[in-house]
Amino acid sequence: MRSQSIPCSTPLAGGTDLNPRVRALIDGVRDGFSLDQPFYTDPELFALDLEKVWRRNWIYVCMGCQIPNPGDYITYQLGTDRIIVIRGDDGVVRAMANVCTHRGSIICTEHAGNARALVCPYHAWVYGRDGELRAARMMPADFDRSRHGLAQVRCEMIAGFVFVAFSDHAPDLATWRAEFEPHLAAYQTDRLKVAVSKTYDCNANWKLLAENFRECYHCHSGHPEYIRAIIGSGMHEPREKADAETRRAQDAWKAQGVGNDSVDYDDANGDWHYSARYPFAPGFRTMSEDGARVAPLLGRLPSEDVGTYSIVMYPNLWMDCPPDHLMTMRVTPRAADRCEVRFDWFVRDDAREGVDYDPAKVSWFWTVTGEQDVRLCEDNQAGVASPRYRPGPYAPAEGGPRHVIQWYLRQLVRP
Amino acid sequence: MRSQSIPCSTPLAGGTDLNPRVRALIDGVRDGFSLDQPFYTDPELFALDLEKVWRRNWIYVCMGCQIPNPGDYITYQLGTDRIIVIRGDDGVVRAMANVCTHRGSIICTEHAGNARALVCPYHAWVYGRDGELRAARMMPADFDRSRHGLAQVRCEMIAGFVFVAFSDHAPDLATWRAEFEPHLAAYQTDRLKVAVSKTYDCNANWKLLAENFRECYHCHSGHPEYIRAIIGSGMHEPREKADAETRRAQDAWKAQGVGNDSVDYDDANGDWHYSARYPFAPGFRTMSEDGARVAPLLGRLPSEDVGTYSIVMYPNLWMDCPPDHLMTMRVTPRAADRCEVRFDWFVRDDAREGVDYDPAKVSWFWTVTGEQDVRLCEDNQAGVASPRYRPGPYAPAEGGPRHVIQWYLRQLVRP
Amino acid sequence: MRSQSIPCSTPLAGGTDLNPRVRALIDGVRDGFSLDQPFYTDPELFALDLEKVWRRNWIYVCMGCQIPNPGDYITYQLGTDRIIVIRGDDGVVRAMANVCTHRGSIICTEHAGNARALVCPYHAWVYGRDGELRAARMMPADFDRSRHGLAQVRCEMIAGFVFVAFSDHAPDLATWRAEFEPHLAAYQTDRLKVAVSKTYDCNANWKLLAENFRECYHCHSGHPEYIRAIIGSGMHEPREKADAETRRAQDAWKAQGVGNDSVDYDDANGDWHYSARYPFAPGFRTMSEDGARVAPLLGRLPSEDVGTYSIVMYPNLWMDCPPDHLMTMRVTPRAADRCEVRFDWFVRDDAREGVDYDPAKVSWFWTVTGEQDVRLCEDNQAGVASPRYRPGPYAPAEGGPRHVIQWYLRQLVRP
Numbered sequence A, B, C: 001m002r003s004q005s006i007p008c009s010t011p012l013a014g015g016t017d018l019n020p021r022v023r024a025l026i027d028g029v030r031d032g033f034s035l036d037q038p039f040y041t042d043p044e045l046f047a048l049d050l051e052k053v054w055r056r057n058w059i060y061v062c063m064g065c066q067i068p069n070p071g072d073y074i075t076y077q078l079g080t081d082r083i084i085v086i087r088g089d090d091g092v093v094r095a096m097a098n099v100c101t102h103r104g105s106i107i108c109t110e111h112a113g114n115a116r117a118l119v120c121p122y123h124a125w126v127y128g129r130d131g132e133l134r135a136a137r138m139m140p141a142d143f144d145r146s147r148h149g150l151a152q153v154r155c156e157m158i159a160g161f162v163f164v165a166f167s168d169h170a171p172d173l174a175t176w177r178a179e180f181e182p183h184l185a186a187y188q189t190d191r192l193k194v195a196v197s198k199t200y201d202c203n204a205n206w207k208l209l210a211e212n213f214r215e216c217y218h219c220h221s222g223h224p225e226y227i228r229a230i231i232g233s234g235m236h237e238p239r240e241k242a243d244a245e246t247r248r249a250q251d252a253w254k255a256q257g258v259g260n261d262s263v264d265y266d267d268a269n270g271d272w273h274y275s276a277r278y279p280f281a282p283g284f285r286t287m288s289e290d291g292a293r294v295a296p297l298l299g300r301l302p303s304e305d306v307g308t309y310s311i312v313m314y315p316n317l318w319m320d321c322p323p324d325h326l327m328t329m330r331v332t333p334r335a336a337d338r339c340e341v342r343f344d345w346f347v348r349d350d351a352r353e354g355v356d357y358d359p360a361k362v363s364w365f366w367t368v369t370g371e372q373d374v375r376l377c378e379d380n381q382a383g384v385a386s387p388r389y390r391p392g393p394y395a396p397a398e399g400g401p402r403h404v405i406q407w408y409l410r411q412l413v414r415p
């Protein structure tokens, strides 16, 4: 959740396809200030966000380990778009429209499951796990099944994280892969299993969550549990002290061969990701109530002394990975003033529930912290919806949200 | 639910009053394919449906036997329009606005009841059961009560079925009357009583129900109970076998003087109704779980061997009448993606509950089948709302929905 | 709830800023008839109501005695506008935006409470009880706190009633103060405490409530409890008898020095208030189930024989004050077809619950009567939303609503 201040600039050329009102709103944004009200409340801008940001970037859906076997699937919905993410007979994870090519029924009606074949519940057209139409009862002899498979959706798996792209505009994932795979390798993120899942309806615009989760200016008052665990996150002790402790931790990581570079990548094409490794406060070995480990060490980590490794990939993935579990937060926008927030906690796949780990303890830290954030964002939404709201100045400690806003505006104006 | 393939054509002249976007959508419909997304999801098209289809056709409201005595009434709502259907002192069933001519309160606030007079709950203006204003307290001497009666709504009863027309455009009901009264006479559909009523909110556009209930292509996978009872409905045995059994049944009906012609009437004016008599599978004497009768024989039927007599009258009535009970399904649109579905089961009015019939057994068959259809239509709606939905090809067995669509489009473009 | 017929006229000049459709609707209103449907149902007109009526008049929020101590506050919401009404260290009640000047979170998240300082829950900026920004953590040295206080909202207290104005257009309150303070002085309305509070969601346009609460034409059929208690309110006994009893009561009040003039003030600027003192029916000493007193005599009233003193101040305050308690009804619009109605019952601040008064008895009369009105207004809304609704004629006894409508229309067209 910590961030550094990043220089921003606002020469936002482009966006000539936007309607004049939206274009004027974008031009009116002052660098260093929060957005104007319509960006957080207006249905027209929400539709634009879906089109320009959500459908043109990679969206995190799940971990591959949630669908380990052929035929395992989960469904996902973005706006009115519904997809199936399913593992094929060849072990490859694919994404496809959850919409029958006959008369349009959805095919998988559950959130998750295992399907021998994808059989439409309406007239029982049968699709393979790869989306090809295998059988369509009583259709004429000249009916061409090969032209009636399920529409394929771009899908990539990187280090066990499954991403989909709802359009052809999403950027190349090569940078992401090159940067994060080495860091994640020791965690063996493809050999995990879900310990706990929790889903929240949050009455806030998705960008308020995006801003919230890129600054720790609010941690001091908003997250007493978080700041106890993460050095420097409360911003209340002398900066030098926190920096010295962080350097000490980094040296220790280096000695073990654990990567520690903080990455904050944001190119002109709109790709944005971020990662960093944070040291725990003395007495904390993981993100837990008392600081004690809550599950067996992940993968082939050299020791438990590796801090917590964090990834943010805009617009919808936040990950925190202490040595013994991995937490993903997946945000999905639902309306201008509403989104869904799903947390999943993973442990190594051979850990035994009740023996090696207690789900309540694994999920304690981010349940407490996450619920605090959901509430803070809802209060923020209530205020920005008021006619008395005016964009306010970011503090120097809020370089993160300032950066998010700049990235967001560039998304709106790109061709 | 069975249907035959009917030749369709699409020279859809007219509709010059429609806005260009709607006109283009209509022009874009390909015969033999399901409709484009906006027809199922767009509020503007929903408003048009209400105006062009629902307010210009006869709408089934109830059976006359549900309001047998003077003053018995039921209320009904289509869009924001609210009416009272009430039996007068002369025994005639009338329909009128459920809106007071004083300051506009609704008058009958319950779904059904008996009223000595229609007294507005607000300032107690008193209307007769015929809608005439009888008393208006403390109004000036020159106040003309005769000009402040309740607005009358067209209302017709045919063989015990009560229909209303929300505008003057509804077609003549003479054809309907001539065709169906003879078939229904032996059932004495005016001497029934309600055994069970069930109402469902269905998250689907009304046209998806209209399509669903005109094809049995989905019966094989969607209705295991239905296909056990109705010969040929599963479309899985040899066609010749089903046809032979049907012919045998028809001969038996003819010998008893029971009409058996299937009627599928659809004139250029937009009137559409359909009826057919279907034979039961061996072992089935009615629509019930085990095939055994669930109530005394209706009216003056010559025997129980009369199959089930079905009527569809677009846009909102489906009826199935096995020898011992009558089931009506009444659909009412609520929004582009929502409608209400009400089922009523009737038995002869002298049948004694608990002695002659068990309500749970009477309603079993269409509860099971109807709930299956509600769910199928909701899954269909979820899919057609997706941006990945494309109109798909009707199977040859789906002449019914193909026909419905043609009828529907003609409704939109007529003057 | 009684009213007298007041001459109205409709030369509605002005309103040149209105869109032509609205202007035409206003021109189409016939004096003496209820409004056309869109005034009660249309979101565009609802937005206009908020802007022209609600944000340009004084809005009753609470009694000062509900926030007696420094730091006591309540929050209030009109549309999306959210404010805090808080008593300062100097004892003065102020209103201010409930929106942080940093990134816009709401500050007070509860309906009411006590705050040592107003601390934003997000990043803990600290505002004084007067709204000044006292502390903003980690902001740059050149950050000017004096420019980041909470936006102030106009706020006035008259005889213990707290009013706010959401814009600068609200009329001068001097007339109100001059007229009502003398009448209220003996009740010591600043020395009360809340006995009971009840809040209702009412599915009706706020104007239907405004009309309802200015006529007693509906009391005879709608309020059997009310007409038992208030002379003449049922309009069913000879007018002369009621008038004679009222005169007798007025003479008795005069002898005690209790003001009794009925005031119905409505100037061209849009200020409208109303007050009157009504006599109780024989056997009734207050508004209670059996007519017996339910709490100690208020303030320094000369006797219990002072009838009930009523105030209406448009658009949102109705007050009834029998000798032993005070009832306020506060209406807040929520949507074209929805508003919130809050009732508070007050007794003298030294009365002891369970000893001097029973909350259930104090609130009985207006709970019964208020719930009847909420229901009547909801039925009215259901009817005016029907396409068969036509504006109907006000009865001579409905001078009140006729007057409300005229006032309302003038609000829409003023500059």
Ligand code: FES
Binding pocket: A100, A101, A102, A103, A104, A105, A120, A121, A122, A123, A124, A125
């Ligand atoms: S809609 Fe899928 S098989 Fe018909």
Ligand code: FES
Binding pocket: B100, B101, B102, B103, B104, B105, B120, B121, B122, B123, B124, B125
């Ligand atoms: S609204 Fe019906 S009598 Fe007044």
Ligand code: FES
Binding pocket: C100, C101, C102, C103, C104, C105, C120, C121, C122, C123, C124, C125
């Ligand atoms: S939003 Fe209030 S302190 Fe940041």
